[in-house]
Amino acid sequence: MSWGFELIDVSKQDHGRPLLDGVNLGARLGQVTAVVGPAPAATQLFRLAAGLDRPDTGAVLVAGKDIGRLRGGARKRVQRRMSVVFSGPDAALFAKLTVRENVEFGMRAAGRVPARRLSAVAREELDRFGLAQVADARPDALQPGQRRCLALARALALRAPLVLVDGLDEGLEPDTLRRVCAIVREEHRARSGTWLVTVRDPAVAELVADEVVELGHSAPSSAVMRR
Structure with missing residues (x-):
């Protein structure tokens, strides 16, 4: 089975506070996978998949490469295959x-x-x-x-070919959110990319994703995948 993103027994703490504990999940190549869960844990998972942070234990594979172990140019080459959308009010836009x-x-x-x-x-x-x-x-x-x-x-x-979005449903009015979800599905059908998105609302995950991963709502978080 081919994975665009795969977390293998991943754990991560933030200043001694556990966020992820033994998480195993895979985002299949050519599918949209939505991760539903509380913001700290879901955002941490997003950052690990994007190669912005390294796990304390376990491996984060992006297109088969352990991005947490890559350095310098090797990591950048993997990251250049990604399109990343950050959460937050500025979303890393150029002011x-x-x-x-x-x-x-x-x-x-x-x-x-x-x-x-x-x-x-x-x-x-x-x-x-x-x-x-x-x-x-x-x-x-x-x-x-x-x-x-x-x-x-x-x-x-x-x-x-690889798209990561943190908080897809963040800060959007219902009508806009429905349009955004439709655009994601339309884009996926047109280009067959691999998407890993985090969402807060399970209903949005069901609307936009081929597979849904649920994170536990009490730290440390584990993951359960369902179709």
Whole structure:
């Protein structure tokens, strides 16, 4: 069986506070896997999968490589295959760039979209997230839900084979959330990428994912996978 992301007996503490304890889960290649659980544990799992943190024990495999053990250029080569969406009010957006420039900058750095197509792809992504009318604004002029959509639009524009999203349902109004879930499913059908997303609401997980992983709600968290 092929996995895009796999955590094998992973444990992680934060300043002595256990967040994950012996977690085993796999996100299958070509599927959307949703992790449902409390923010500290789910975000920690996201950071481990993205190669931003290392586990205290266990292994985190990304496309078969133990990203927690990779260093320097070897880790960056794996991370370049990913598109990552952070949680939080700014979602790691570039404050000094416009909405459109935020999307174009990511594509230019990733190098998967031809230069002549950057503007067109940026317009397409902004349009389907309802952001075309604010393309020339700065991120700090947007509503929180719009900033969240901008982060997702930038991620999808990268055309990465592996996509990680922390808090997919964070800060979105119900109508916007339904549209975002539909876009994720549409994008997955079109490009067959591998997605690992964390969500707080189990109903959202059922709506968007092929498989759902439930984290325990008391630390340390364990994982239970169900279809």
